[in-house]
Structures are given as C-alpha cells and as structure tokens.
Amino acid sequence: MNGLEEMLLELKDTSEFMVDLAYSSLIYDNEEIAQEVIFLADTMEELSARIQDTVIEIGMNKPEEIARIVVATRLQTSIMSIAEAAKSIADVVLRGLGKHPVIAMSIKESETTISLAKVTDDSVLCGKTFGEARLSTQCGMFVIAVKRNREYIFGPGKTMMIEAGDILIAKGPEDGVSCFKDLADGTDKELSF
Amino acid sequence: MADSDDYASLDHVEMTVRELLTEMKDTSEVIVDLAYAALMYNSEDMAEKVNELEKEMDDLKFAIRFKVLMSSRTKEDAKQLSGLLQVASAADKISDSAADIVDLLDLPLERRPFVSAMLYESDEKIRTTRIRPESSIIGYTIGKLGIEASTGCRIIALKNRQGWIYDPEDDVKIRAGDDIIVRGTEDGYKQLVEYATGRKPWEFPEISEDDEVTPQEEAASINDAEEEDG
Numbered sequence: 001m002n003g004l005e006e007m008l009l010e011l012k013d014t015s016e017f018m019v020d021l022a023y024s025s026l027i028y029d030n031e032e033i034a035q036e037v038i039f040l041a042d043t044m045e046e047l048s049a050r051i052q053d054t055v056i057e058i059g060m061n062k063p064e065e066i067a068r069i070v071v072a073t074r075l076q077t078s079i080m081s082i083a084e085a086a087k088s089i090a091d092v093v094l095r096g097l098g099k100h101p102v103i104a105m106s107i108k109e110s111e112t113t114i115s116l117a118k119v120t121d122d123s124v125l126c127g128k129t130f131g132e133a134r135l136s137t138q139c140g141m142f143v144i145a146v147k148r149n150r151e152y153i154f155g156p157g158k159t160m161m162i163e164a165g166d167i168l169i170a171k172g173p174e175d176g177v178s179c180f181k182d183l184a185d186g187t188d189k190e191l192s193f
Numbered sequence: 194m195a196d197s198d199d200y201a202s203l204d205h206v207e208m209t210v211r212e213l214l215t216e217m218k219d220t221s222e223v224i225v226d227l228a229y230a231a232l233m234y235n236s237e238d239m240a241e242k243v244n245e246l247e248k249e250m251d252d253l254k255f256a257i258r259f260k261v262l263m264s265s266r267t268k269e270d271a272k273q274l275s276g277l278l279q280v281a282s283a284a285d286k287i288s289d290s291a292a293d294i295v296d297l298l299d300l301p302l303e304r305r306p307f308v309s310a311m312l313y314e315s316d317e318k319i320r321t322t323r324i325r326p327e328s329s330i331i332g333y334t335i336g337k338l339g340i341e342a343s344t345g346c347r348i349i350a351l352k353n354r355q356g357w358i359y360d361p362e363d364d365v366k367i368r369a370g371d372d373i374i375v376r377g378t379e380d381g382y383k384q385l386v387e388y389a390t391g392r393k394p395w396e397f398p399e400i401s402e403d404d405e406v407t408p409q410e411e412a413a414s415i416n417d418a419e420e421e422d423g
Contacts, residue, residue: 005311009311009315012229013315013317016225016317017316019222019225023218070300071304071308074293074297075297075308078294081286081290081293082290088282088286089283092279095276097273097276097279100273100276102210102211102214102277103276103280106212106218107215112341142345142378155379172345173339173343
C-alpha cells in the first residue's frame, strides 16, 4: 500500500474506534472516554488535511489517477462524517446530557463492551508481550488499541511489549472487564495458562 | 392530541424508547461493517441490505423523536431527553454515511481498484470462513453460542442453503457448510476459525443468557470459578 491508501485506512480505523469509544462513554457516562473521542477527532482533522494535500498533489501530477482521487475523496467524506457522529455522541456526555437511564440501558444491551485500563508498575502484564499475556484467553478481552504517550497504536501485534503506563483499550464481554482491569492494575498477579 | 390514525402511520411506534435506541445503536454498528464488506467483496446484495437498513433507520429516527417529544413533561425531562435524541441523530448520521460508502459500488470495479486491498488491511478485520461438518458449533443458535462475547467477532452476514442473511439475529442456527462473514480482531478471527473447522471444541459461556444475573454477580461467579481452577 502507498501513502494515500495508508492514510485513508488509518482514517477509517480511527473513525470506527471513535464510534466504539463514544458509545462506551455513554454506557459509563464517562467524561474521560468522551475526551478521548474529542482528542481523536482532532487527529482526524489533521490526517484529513494531509489526505487532501496528497490527493491534490496526485491530481496535479498524474491526471490519469483521477478515478483513484474521486474514490479516495468520497470515502474520506463518509469516514469524516462517521467521525463527526462519534464526536456528537461524546459531546452529549461532556455536556452532562448522557445521564438519562434509558441511554445507558439501551447501549448496554449489546454483547460486548469497551474497557480502558492503565498498566501499573507492579502489573503482571508489565514487560510481557501481547503474545505472552494472551488477554483474550485469560479474560475474553481483545485489545484493540494501546495508548502510549498520547499516541495510539491500533491492533497491537503479538510481539509488542506491554509497558508500565500503557493504557490498554479492550473489547469483550462485560464479565471479562474485571479480570482485565485486575491484571492491568496489579490486583491480580497470576496469569493462568 | 394525536388521533389513532396519525399514531398508526408511524412505523415502530409500538416500540419503547429504550428498544428504539438499542436498535438504532446496533444498526449503526453493523451497517458500517456491512458497507465496507460490500466494497471488499463487490457485493450488490450487501449494498442493498445497507440501503434497506438506512431506510429503516430513518423510520426509527422519526419514531424515537415522536415518543421522546410525547414523554417530555418538565425542563429536566427536556434536558435529559435532548441528549438521547442527539445520540439517535448520530446513529442515523452513521447509517447515512454507510449508505454513501456503498454508493461507490456504482462505479465500475476498475475505477476503484485499491479499495478492496486497502480494506483487507484494516485493524478490525472483515473475513469469511466456512463451517466444517466436524465443527462443534453446528446446530446451535448464534445467541446460544454467544459468538461475539467469546471471540469478539460479530457475524455480519451468513450464507446457508436458503441464501444470504445479513446482520443475522440471535435465533439463527449455524449449520454445516454455512459461510459466515465476520468482523473482529485478527486474534478473535483465528479463534473462530479453530471452532468453525472443528480443530477446537466450542466452550460455552458458563452463565446461560436466560438467567437473570447482574454483571456484578456474573463477574463474581467467574472469579470464583477461576479460583477453583487454580
């Protein structure tokens, strides 16, 4: 894949992540998660501007690529509008309007939930790779992203090392959440294999 | 006052606000997956389902507005319900975007060469697998298996002898030879393939879905089970 496609893909993946996070912020009426959505919306704006520059560049130099440009631009517009929708959901939480019990109840009916957990110094996960930690086997939670120093790493690979201070964002059944949080904050020191 | 005729002219008005919002949220998630899958597999059928869901979403949106406005009595009601309506609008906006995405199928395939390859590389994978006769999940419904809860993979479409079912309900049974299109992490997909091919027997969730237990109780009972194992 070349630059344009890579950027578009990142835009797409981020937009879906934003929707997941936005709905989660509603379930827990959690401003911190809602803030993450807003933060991601800003990174989306930057990325979107870069995509536009690239597309213009391609268009000026290679007019034969016009079909690629049209498709990329149309996809970009749709993706950005999904991101805006996610932002407007997070906005509900930030305005304090997400407290109606029906909201949390409706959103919670789905099978999976998103959970965030910060890895502490004394966590058993610290210094292990995702392959070694096997969080999906341990707790049924699938790590979809890691936040490290304000940077998001989506879809961390098996060989990626977990460090203290990492915020792990995982998707899974509600009953996997406590297991996941306990391992991350050092409450549970045993990995059962 | 709305007379009964006006009332009946709205679709879905028999649903509660809670049911409406649940439906809208779920649809907003699956419709985007379906839209990308339609592009990946160049499927007009899937695109049609996306358009159908999008129209459905419009009906749901009007129904929820109607019900919410009818139920607002006080300033506090209005404040909290405005948040709820905002969420409903956002879900609707997502479905509109999904419909825009499948409109790209109107372009001939050679005009959008990179899209399939690009989508194949997504973080959350859209993948297909076939249920082998040796699989232990055959004969069970999607809901009973709790496939999404166990593997993190959501079945967005299923093809059996009758044809394709998009966004299959929980009561759809898995049969040998079914093809399923799922969306999930690479890890979850690999697990699912193990089950689908029969290389690994399915492990049922310990708590049956029919039992009325709180998530706290569920979490506690699972922790207990783990202690016994250790």
